[in-house]
Amino acid sequence: MNALGFIFADSVDGALNELTEKRTLGAVPFGARYRVIDFLISNMANAGIRNIGIATTGKYDSLMHHVRSGAPWDLDRKRSRLTFLPPYASFNGGGTYENRLEALQYHLQYLKNFSEEYIIISGCSYVANIDFNKILEYHKSTGARITALYRNSRIHRQQELSVMEYKIGEDGRILDHRNAEILNEDRPLSINAYVMRLDDLIDLAERSMREGKHSFRRDLFFPMIDSGEKVMGYEVPGAVLYMDDLSTYLKNSLELLNKDVRDNLFHVDGRPILTNVKDSAPARYGDNAKVVNSLIADGTIIEGEVRNSIIFRGVRIGKDSVVENSVIMQESTIGDGVRLNYAVLDKNVIVQDCRMLSGYITHPFYMGVNEVI
Amino acid sequence: MIKRKKCVAMLLAGGQGSRLAPLTNSTAKPVVPFGGRYRIIDFPLSNCVNSGIDTVGVLTQYQPLELNDYLGIGTPWDMDLRFGGLHVLPPYQAANGSDWFKGTANAIYQNIKFIRQYNPEYVLILSGDHIYKMDYSIMLEEHIKNQADCTLAVIDVPLEEASRFGIMNTDEKGRVLEFEEKPKHPKSTQASMGVYIFSTEPLIHYLEEDEADPTSQNDFGKNIIPNMLRDGKRMYTHLFKGYWRDVGTLTSYWASNMDSLGDMPELWLNDPDWKIYYRHSFNHPQYVGEHADIRHSVCGEGNEIDGKIDHSVIFNNIDVEEGAEIRDSVIISNCQIKKGAKVEYAILDAGVIVDEGAVVGGPKEGGQLAVIGRNVHIGAGAVVKPGESVTEDREGV
Numbered sequence: 001m002n003a004l005g006f007i008f009a010d011s012v013d014g015a016l017n018e019l020t021e022k023r024t025l026g027a028v029p030f031g032a033r034y035r036v037i038d039f040l041i042s043n044m045a046n047a048g049i050r051n052i053g054i055a056t057t058g059k060y061d062s063l064m065h066h067v068r069s070g071a072p073w074d075l076d077r078k079r080s081r082l083t084f085l086p087p088y089a090s091f092n093g094g095g096t097y098e099n100r101l102e103a104l105q106y107h108l109q110y111l112k113n114f115s116e117e118y119i120i121i122s123g124c125s126y127v128a129n130i131d132f133n134k135i136l137e138y139h140k141s142t143g144a145r146i147t148a149l150y151r152n153s154r155i156h157r158q159q160e161l162s163v164m165e166y167k168i169g170e171d172g173r174i175l176d177h178r179n180a181e182i183l184n185e186d187r188p189l190s191i192n193a194y195v196m197r198l199d200d201l202i203d204l205a206e207r208s209m210r211e212g213k214h215s216f217r218r219d220l221f222f223p224m225i226d227s228g229e230k231v232m233g234y235e236v237p238g239a240v241l242y243m244d245d246l247s248t249y250l251k252n253s254l255e256l257l258n259k260d261v262r263d264n265l266f267h268v269d270g271r272p273i274l275t276n277v278k279d280s281a282p283a284r285y286g287d288n289a290k291v292v293n294s295l296i297a298d299g300t301i302i303e304g305e306v307r308n309s310i311i312f313r314g315v316r317i318g319k320d321s322v323v324e325n326s327v328i329m330q331e332s333t334i335g336d337g338v339r340l341n342y343a344v345l346d347k348n349v350i351v352q353d354c355r356m357l358s359g360y361i362t363h364p365f366y367m368g369v370n371e372v373i
Numbered sequence: 374m375i376k377r378k379k380c381v382a383m384l385l386a387g388g389q390g391s392r393l394a395p396l397t398n399s400t401a402k403p404v405v406p407f408g409g410r411y412r413i414i415d416f417p418l419s420n421c422v423n424s425g426i427d428t429v430g431v432l433t434q435y436q437p438l439e440l441n442d443y444l445g446i447g448t449p450w451d452m453d454l455r456f457g458g459l460h461v462l463p464p465y466q467a468a469n470g471s472d473w474f475k476g477t478a479n480a481i482y483q484n485i486k487f488i489r490q491y492n493p494e495y496v497l498i499l500s501g502d503h504i505y506k507m508d509y510s511i512m513l514e515e516h517i518k519n520q521a522d523c524t525l526a527v528i529d530v531p532l533e534e535a536s537r538f539g540i541m542n543t544d545e546k547g548r549v550l551e552f553e554e555k556p557k558h559p560k561s562t563q564a565s566m567g568v569y570i571f572s573t574e575p576l577i578h579y580l581e582e583d584e585a586d587p588t589s590q591n592d593f594g595k596n597i598i599p600n601m602l603r604d605g606k607r608m609y610t611h612l613f614k615g616y617w618r619d620v621g622t623l624t625s626y627w628a629s630n631m632d633s634l635g636d637m638p639e640l641w642l643n644d645p646d647w648k649i650y651y652r653h654s655f656n657h658p659q660y661v662g663e664h665a666d667i668r669h670s671v672c673g674e675g676n677e678i679d680g681k682i683d684h685s686v687i688f689n690n691i692d693v694e695e696g697a698e699i700r701d702s703v704i705i706s707n708c709q710i711k712k713g714a715k716v717e718y719a720i721l722d723a724g725v726i727v728d729e730g731a732v733v734g735g736p737k738e739g740g741q742l743a744v745i746g747r748n749v750h751i752g753a754g755a756v757v758k759p760g761e762s763v764t765e766d767r768e769g770v
Contacts, residue, residue, distance in 0.1 A: 032658035257660070266657035277653045279449075281642035282409030282671040282687075284634070289668055291661040298410070298658075298674055299643065303636060306661075314643075 003118035003136055004111070004198055005044040005052035008100050009037065009063055012123060012192075017246045018366045019346065023062035025243070026054075026124040029329045029347065031256055031265075032297040032310050035066050036243070038275040039127045039265070041082070044120065045073035046271045047132035050080040053110055055103040057087060057096040072274045085110060101216040104201065105209045111202050119201055122193035126151075127241040127252065129265045129273065135234055139195045144232035145224060148174060149193040151240035152186040163244075164190035164217070166233055174231045177222060188233060191242060194221075195234075238264040250344055250364045253310045253327045257293055280313050288319060297330075304334070318353070325361070343367070376456055377492040378428045380513060380570075382421050383484070385477055386414060386501035387434030392622045395746035395764050396722055400439045403501030405626075406705045406723070408633050408642060409671040409686050411651045412443060413620060416506070417499045418450045418459070419649045424509040426497065428457035430487050432480045434464055434473060449652040462487060476591030482580040488573065496576050498569040498593065504629045504640065505566075505617035506647050512611040513570055522575040522606040523598070525549065526568035526613050538564030539594050541610050549608040552598055563610055566617055569593065575606060616640050623742055627720060630686045630703045634669055654706070656689050664695045673706070680710065688723075697727075701737045711753075718759065724748040728755070728769055735759040 009026040019028050026037030037054075044052055052075060056063065069075070070082030085107045087096040097103040100121075104111065111119075118139070120132060130149075139147040150166055166188045167176035180189060204220055213219035225231050239261045241252035255261045266273060280299025285291070290305040299314040304321035311317070312329045318336035326343040328334065335353035342359040343366070350372045351357065357373065359365030367373065390402025397405060403414035414431075421429055429452060433440055440461075446452075447459025462484050464473050474480035481488075481498065488496060495516065497509055507526070516524040527541050535556070541563045542551040553559070579597050583589050589596045601608060616639055618629040632640040642649060656675025661667065667682045673689040680697035688706040693699065697710040701718045705725075710716060714727040719734035724747055727733055731751045734743035741760030751757060752769025 262657070262660060272655050273657070274655055279648050279650045281633075281649075282673045283659065284638075284643070284671045285667045285669065285682075286636050287669050291665060291667055293663050294661050295658045296661055296672075301643065 001048035001050075001133060001136065002116055003047075003049055003120050003132070003195070004114050004116040005041075005049045006104075006111075006119055006121040007037065007040055007044075007052065007054045008103060008121070008123045008192075009054050009060060010057045010097070010100070010103075010123070012100060018368060019246060019249060019344070020059070022059060022369065024056065024059050027060075027063035027066055028243075028249070029312060030127060030249075030253065032295045032312050034273060034275045035063075036127060037063065037067065037124045039129065039273055040122060040124045041067070041070070041073055041075075042273045043128070043130045043132055043271070045075060045274070047136075049120070049132065050075075051114060051116070052082045053085050053107065054082065055085045055097075055100075055107060060084075060086060066276060068276065072276045083110065097214075099215040101205065101208060101219060102214045104205045104216070105214070108202065108205055108209075111198065111205070114198065116198055118195060119198040120193070120195050121201075122149075123191075125243055126191050127243070127265070128236055128239060129268050129271055130236055131271065135195055138234055139232070142172070142230070142232045144173075144230045145196065145200065146221065147195040147232045147234050148221070149191050149195075149234050149236050150188040151191055151236055151242060153189050153240070153242065154184060154186050164192075166190060168233045172232050172234070174225055174233045177225055188235065189242075191236065191240065246344060246364055246366060247362050250325075250327060250342070250361065254308060254325065256295055256310065257308060278313055286319070304336075304338075340365075346371075349373075375492075378457055379493060380426050380428075380495040380497055380509075381457075381488055381491050381493040382417075382426050382429040382497040382499055382509075383481055383488070384414070384417055384429055384431045384499045384501055385480060386431050386440060387474055387480060388500075388502065389435045390502065390621070393620075393626060395744060395762055396623075396626075396720070397436075398746060398764065399436060401433065401436045401501075404440045404443050405620075406688055407504060407620070407626075408630060408640070408649075409688055410673045411649055413504065414440075414443075414501045415449075415649050415651045416504050417501060418447075418452070419647075420505070420507050420509060421497075421499075422450045422452065422650065423647055424507075424513075426509060427452060427454060428459075428491055428493075430460050430462045430484055431501075432462050432474065432484065434480075437461075437463060443652055445652070450650050457491065460487065476589075476596075477593045478580055478583050478589075478597050479591035481576075482584050482591070485577055485580065488577070493573055496571045496573055498567075498571065500567045502619065502621055503566065503617060504620055505613075506615055506640075506644070506649070507568070507613055507617070509568075509570075512568075512613075515609065515611050516570045516572075519547075519609045520607060521570075521609045522572050523601055523608045524570045524611050525598070525608065526566040527563040527610045528566055528613050528617050529562050530564045532559065532562050535559035535562050535564060540564060543610050547610045547612070549602065549610060552594075552602055554594055563612070565594070566613060567594075568613075569598075575601070623720060623744060627703060627742060631684070631701075633671055633686065634684060654689060662695070665693075702734070719743040719745065719757075721745045722747040722749075726750045728753040730754045731756070731769070733757040 075082035162179040165180035283300045286303035297313040301316045303319045304317045307324045310327045314331040317334045321338040323340045328345045331348045337354040339356040344364045349367045386403040390397040452459035620626040659676040662679030672687040675690040678693045679695045680693040692709045694712045696713045703720045705723045708725045711729040713730045717734045718737040744762045746764035750766040754770040755767045
C-alpha cells in the first residue's frame with residue numbers, strides 16, 4: 001500500500017483516568033490479550049502499510065515494551081519498519097508536544113524519509129478492525145484533500161475533552177464541525193484519523209511551523225472545511241469502541257461478549273488482530289470451575305466462578321470465588337471466596353481470600369498495578 | 374576469531390510413529406499436537422533453550438513438510454541465531470551416493486560435518502517422541518565431573534514394567550556395567566530415556582566404526598552403546614526424577630495429555646521458569662458462552678464453547694455448540710462439535726466435524742479409545758464405536 005502510517009500515542013483524545021496514570025492509552029490492556037494499539041497497528045499492517053511511525057509524549061515505556069520492534073506484525077524487516085518517535089530536545093523546539101501538528105513538525109525529518117504518496121495519521125483511543133485499503137481507494141476516488149474517519153455514535157454525558165461532531169453532506173463531504181453536546185441519537189463523531197497526501201502534509205507542517213501554528217485541527221483542518229476545500233468524511237463500519245474514561249473502558253470491554261462485536265473485530269478474513277506472544281499454557285479449568293459468557297485468555301487457572309467478564313493471560317481465580325462484570329488484567333491473582341462485581345483490576349494485583357469488592361458500570365471499582373487487597 | 378559451542382544437540386525427528394496412526398498418517402510424530410497448544414517437539418526444544426543449549430540439528434525424514442514448516446528457522450525457541458541456532462537436517466545426496474537415514478546412529482553419522490562446524494566438546498542426542506521437562510545442563514555437569522565418554526539419562530520405573538525398556542545395570546557410582554534391551558528378567562529398574570550426552574571425539578570414533586560394519590543396524594541402543602561398553606569406555610547414568618512419558622502409543626499419548634489437567638497436575642505447564650515455547654497460530658481469546666460448563670480441562674485459544682466439557686484437552690479454534698458434550702477426550706484444533714453431539718474417550722485430529730447428534734466413543738471405564746483422523750466429517754446422528762479408528766467421512770443417519 002502506497003501510504004505511510006503515523007500513530008499518535010498520546011493523551012490528546014482523552015485518558016482513562018487510573019488506567020493511564022503510568023502508561024499511554026495505546027498501551028492499555030484490552031480484550032483479554034491485546035493492548036489498544038495492537039488493533040491500529042494490525043489494521044495498518046493488514047492493509048500492507050510497510051512503514052509506521054509512532055509519536056509519543058510521555059509514559060511510553062510500557063508501550064515500547066509491548067510493541068518492541070514490531071516483530072508480531074513483520075514490521076522489523078529491512079523493507080518494512082516500525083519506528084518509535086519519542087520526544088527529544090533540540091534548539092528549534094522538540095520535547096513533548098501538546099498538539100499533534102507539533103509532533104508532525106518535530107518529526108519532519110522522519111516524514112521526509114519516505115517516498116510513499118499518502119499518509120494515514122491516527123490517534124489510538126479506539127479499537128476497531130478497519131480496512132485502510134478501502135479508505136485510501138475512497139480518498140483517491142473523491143479527489144479530497146483530506147478524508148476524515150468518523151463513527152456514528154451517541155454521547156451519554158459531558159466529556160472532559162471535546163469530541164468533534166461533523167456535519168456530513170449527501171455526497172459524504174464534511175460541511176461543518178462543532179463540539180458535540182450530550183447526544184441521544186447517533187451522530188457522526190470524529191475518531192481523529194485522517195488520510196491525505198504525504199507531500200501535502202509535509203508542506204503544511206513546514207508552513208505552519210514558520211507561522212507559529214501548532215494545532216492540526218484548529219490551524220489546518222477546520223480552516224480547510226470553513227474555506228470550502230474538499231474534505232470528505234468516511235464512516236468506519238462495524239464496531240468502533242472509542243475509549244475516553246474508565247467507565248467506557250469497562251463498557252467497551254464487556255461489548256466483546258457480544259458475538260457481533262467479536263465477529264466484527266476478530267473474524268475478518270485476511271485482517272487478523274496480532275499482538276506479541278507470551279508462550280503461556282492453555283487455560284486450565286479446575287474441578288469446580290464455572291465460566292459463563294466470558295472471554296478467557298491463555299495461561300489462566302480458573303477454579304471459581306466467572307460470569308460476564310474478561311480474564312487476561314496468567315490470571316488465577318481461586319475456589320469459591322465469583323467474578324462478575326469485571327475485567328481482570330494479566331498475572332493478577334484472585335484468592336478463594338472472593339466476590340468481584342464491576343471491577344477493573346490492573347496488572348499483577350492480588351486480591352486475598354474472602355474480599356468483597358464492587359463498583360457499578362458507571363463507576364467501576366479499580367485496583368492499580370501491583371496493588372494488594 | 375574461532376568460535377565454538379560447548380554442547381550441540383542432535384534431535385532425531387525422522388521416525389514414522391506408526392503406532393500413533395492415524396495422527397501420524399500425514400505428518401511426522403514430532404509435530405503431533407499435544408497439551409492444548411503444543412507439539413511434541415516443543416518439549417525437547419524448549420528443554421534445550423531452557424538448559425542453555427542454543428544449537429540444535431533436527432534430523433528429519435518421514436513426512437517432513439509440516440515439521441519443516443513448524444520449525445522454520447527456530448524463531449519460537451529463540452534459535453534464529455547468527456552462530457548456532459536451529460537447523461533442519463534432511464537426508465541428502467552426495468557425490469558417493471545418497472542414502473536415507475538407516476538408523477539413529479547413521480542419521481548422526483551422516484551429519485558429522487554439521488557437528489564439526491560448531492566444534493563442540495559435547496553432543497546431546499535427543500528424540501522427538503517424549504513429553505518431559507528436563508534440565509540438560511545438570512546432566513552435562515555430571516558428565517563433565519565423571520569425565521565420562523557417554524552419559525545416559527535414566528528414570529526409575531516399576532519393576533514389573535522394566536522389561537519394556539532398555540535397562541541399565543550400574544555400580545554404586547552410577548557407572549554402567551551392563552545394558553540390556555527389554556530384558557525378560559530385569560536386574561535393575563533404571564530405564565533409558567533415549568537422552569544421551571557424548572564427548573564428541575569418542576562419539577565420532579564409534580559412529581565411524583559403526584558405519585564401517587556392514588552387519589550393524591546403525592542404532593544407538595543396539596550398536597553404539599554396546600560397542601562402547603565392550604571397550605570399557607566411561608559410561609555413566611544420570612538419574613532423572615521429573616515427569617517423563619513416552620507418547621509412542623495412542624493410549625500413552627492420551628494419558629500424557631490428561632496429565633496436564635487438574636488443580637495439581639503432574640505435568641505442570643504454567644511454570645514461569647521452565648516455559649514450553651511453541652509457534653503461535655494467532656487466535657483471539659476463547660469465548661465461553663451462556664450454556665457452557667467446563668471443568669477439569671484445558672482449553673486453547675480462538676474457541677467458542679457453549680457445550681459441556683469435562684476432563685478433556687481442547688486445542689485452538691474449536692466450536693462446541695450448545696448441548697454438545699465432551700468427556701475424557703483430546704480434541705485437536707479446528708474441530709466443530711455440533712449441537713447435541715457426544716464425544717467420549719476419544720481423540721479427534723485437526724479439522725474433524727462431529728455433526729448434530731452424532732456419538733463418538735463411549736465410557737472410558739473398560740472401554741477403548743475411539744480415534745478420528747484429520748478433516749473427517751462424522752454426519753448427523755452417526756455413531757463411532759469405542760475402539761474404532763475412522764479415517765474416512767461417515768454418512769449421517
